[in-house]
Amino acid sequence: IQKVIVIANQKGGVGKTTLSINLSAALALQGKRVLLIDLDPQGNSTSGLGVSKKVEKTVYHVLIQGVPITDCIIPTAYPNLSVLPANMNLAGASIELAGMNFREYILKKSVDQIRDSYDFILMDTPPSVGLLSVNAFVAADQILIPMQCEFFALEGLSQLVTVYESIRGFANPKLEILGVVLSMVDYRMNLTEAVAAEIKTHFAGKVLATIIPKSVRMAEAPSFGQPVMIYAPDSKGAVAFQELANELLTGYPAV
Amino acid sequence: IQKVIVIANQKGGVGKTTLSINLSAALALQGKRVLLIDLDPQGNSTSGLGVSKKVEKTVYHVLIQGVPITDCIIPTAYPNLSVLPANMNLAGASIELAGMNFREYILKKSVDQIRDSYDFILMDTPPSVGLLSVNAFVAADQILIPMQCEFFALEGLSQLVTVYESIRGFANPKLEILGVVLSMVDYRMNLTEAVAAEIKTHFAGKVLATIIPKSVRMAEAPSFGQPVMIYAPDSKGAVAFQELANELLTGYPAV
Numbered sequence: 468i469q470k471v472i473v474i475a476n477q478k479g480g481v482g483k484t485t486l487s488i489n490l491s492a493a494l495a496l497q498g499k500r501v502l503l504i505d506l507d508p509q510g511n512s513t514s515g516l517g518v519s520k521k522v523e524k525t526v527y528h529v530l531i532q533g534v535p536i537t538d539c540i541i542p543t544a545y546p547n548l549s550v551l552p553a554n555m556n557l558a559g560a561s562i563e564l565a566g567m568n569f570r571e572y573i574l575k576k577s578v579d580q581i582r583d584s585y586d587f588i589l590m591d592t593p594p595s596v597g598l599l600s601v602n603a604f605v606a607a608d609q610i611l612i613p614m615q616c617e618f619f620a621l622e623g624l625s626q627l628v629t630v631y632e633s634i635r636g637f638a639n640p641k642l643e644i645l646g647v648v649l650s651m652v653d654y655r656m657n658l659t660e661a662v663a664a665e666i667k668t669h670f671a672g673k674v675l676a677t678i679i680p681k682s683v684r685m686a687e688a689p690s691f692g693q694p695v696m697i698y699a700p701d702s703k704g705a706v707a708f709q710e711l712a713n714e715l716l717t718g719y720p721a722v
Numbered sequence: 723i724q725k726v727i728v729i730a731n732q733k734g735g736v737g738k739t740t741l742s743i744n745l746s747a748a749l750a751l752q753g754k755r756v757l758l759i760d761l762d763p764q765g766n767s768t769s770g771l772g773v774s775k776k777v778e779k780t781v782y783h784v785l786i787q788g789v790p791i792t793d794c795i796i797p798t799a800y801p802n803l804s805v806l807p808a809n810m811n812l813a814g815a816s817i818e819l820a821g822m823n824f825r826e827y828i829l830k831k832s833v834d835q836i837r838d839s840y841d842f843i844l845m846d847t848p849p850s851v852g853l854l855s856v857n858a859f860v861a862a863d864q865i866l867i868p869m870q871c872e873f874f875a876l877e878g879l880s881q882l883v884t885v886y887e888s889i890r891g892f893a894n895p896k897l898e899i900l901g902v903v904l905s906m907v908d909y910r911m912n913l914t915e916a917v918a919a920e921i922k923t924h925f926a927g928k929v930l931a932t933i934i935p936k937s938v939r940m941a942e943a944p945s946f947g948q949p950v951m952i953y954a955p956d957s958k959g960a961v962a963f964q965e966l967a968n969e970l971l972t973g974y975p976a977v
């Protein structure tokens with residue numbers, strides 16, 4: 468695992484934010500200094516970590532108004548875990564970015580300045596392939612892709628790979644796929660096995676061993692502003708995210 | 723129910739496409755002439771109705787290249803149901819639209835030309851508040867909002883209402899909320915009751931009686947390119963969409 472990771476999949480509702488929040492928290496619990504950058508105007512990573520969206524300075528100010536990123540980063544209630552918050556003012560940012568020089572490199576400029584202050588910098592992205600996501604791809608070392616085992620999610624894979632390849636070709640040649648995380652997995656759905664097998668052929672060798680199961684506690688945790696390993700430490704979701712952190716840190720899922 | 727309906731919610735994965743496909747099919751089964759416009763670059767409404775995304779003319783050609791909408795509409799395998807397809811070439815359309823005059827009215831110009839040829843025109847939108855969704859809001863008479871009973875979905879409501887009010891104020895004063903459809907409802911999730919109650923306070927009188935349950939058949943149907951009432955006519959999903967069509971057409975859910 469490298470330092471700057473973008474969590475991306477333009478398909479909506481596949482668990483990007485849930486993966487961002489809970490992997491960040493799991494890495495922080497292991498003593499790693501972690502920053503989570505929220506690039507979604509919905510601000511779900513921000514509120515899911517208990518940070519108010521009514522803060523004065525957000526990622527919008529970093530991208531569009533040139534405010535130093537260190538002035539906008541906020542500590543969370545959880546040790547070793549900080550967040551660069553987002554809120555609705557980010558909604559118009561793609562159009563504003565479209566008119567700027569080097570519009571794809573704006574975020575990278577800020578992220579490169581703070582790389583030495585963190586062990587990991589994770590970025591949660593919105594469900595689209597617009598300029599906010601492109602900025603995250605350009606700033607990142609690796610991509611982590613949450614995948615739901617359903618038909619529409621599978622359909623979106625080729626678009627995601629096209630975007631990844633064009634960013635590698637034009638703006639960020641060292642960008643690589645860290646892995647695919649099978650997310651929100653519900654074994655009662657007949658589709659799951661067939662789609663999971665299909666994903667494994669597309670991404671041979673990249674599908675991570677740790678699977679994130681569908682779990683009620685996981686959907687409840689954000690309403691308390693807590694990662695699932697704080698909200699329900701013994702739940703299957705909390706265990707899965709710690710296993711995922713171990714797998715990424717050591718290459719082997721902890722059993 | 724009026725003629726031109728936009729199906730919108732910027733939160734990802736809440737059932738917009740599933741509602742678009744299955745409500746269109748349910749209305750068509752009742753003998754209504756229906757057009758479904760796919761405004762999502764993912765093209766899920768297109769493939770979910772069994773239409774190839776490799777077609778030559780799509781909604782991109784209508785919006786950006788001025789090709790007449792009647793040249794791009796394709797019949798589906800299902801009587802009374804046509805689709806204006808989308809594919810990945812739509813992904814760059816927001817940026818291209820941003821540079822055009824009257825960029826918010828481009829779709830409306832085309833939709834207004836064909837209103838008399840259909841009883842209903844439904845529009846499926848991507849999970850964002852960009853220019854594609856804005857175009858759909860400006861072209862529409864009413865908005866139908868699928869809502870998942872989960873914390874992040876609830877959080878997004880205020881953003882959706884802000885967009886709706888600003889479109890009404892600037893571009894489409896007659897736009898109204900047709901209703902909120904509680905979607906993908908899974909009664910095992912503790913959150914559901916509490917969040918559903920919260921939604922009913924926000925949208926007093928607008929939450930439709932018909933509830934769309936979580937159902938395995940529903941997630942399987944799109945992989946066969948079929949609406950659920952064709953794929954599994956006796957499933958609870960198929961029944962729910964027919965009830966929804968009845969409720970919208972008559973004001974009462976059929977029992």
Ligand SMILES: Nc1ncnc2c1ncn2[C@@H]1O[C@H](COP(=O)(O)OP(=O)(O)OP(=O)(O)O)[C@@H](O)[C@H]1O
Pocket residue numbers: 478479480481482483484485486507511592593594650651652679680681682683685686687689704732733734735849872873874875
């Ligand atoms: N493993 C899980 N078990 C149960 N619920 C989950 C799980 N993962 C995510 N959820 C819930 O499913 C919904 C979608 O997840 P989430 O918001 O993380 O997806 P997303 O990809 O970030 O969505 P968007 O595309 O809107 O950004 C949320 O309500 C979330 O709480």
Ligand SMILES: Nc1ncnc2c1ncn2[C@@H]1O[C@H](COP(=O)(O)OP(=O)(O)OP(=O)(O)O)[C@@H](O)[C@H]1O
Pocket residue numbers: 477478479480594617618619620733734735736737738739740741762766847848849905906907934935936937938940941942944959
């Ligand atoms: N009632 C349901 N029961 C079971 N699965 C469902 C139901 N409704 C939708 N799904 C599945 O959940 C996933 C999300 O639904 P869908 O794609 O319709 O949402 P969306 O809001 O259109 O997503 P996006 O924001 O990416 O456009 C899909 O895989 C779909 O097949």
Ligand SMILES: [Mg+2]
Pocket residue numbers: 483484485507511592593
């Ligand atoms: Mg998210």
Ligand SMILES: [Mg+2]
Pocket residue numbers: 738739740762766847848
């Ligand atoms: Mg959709």
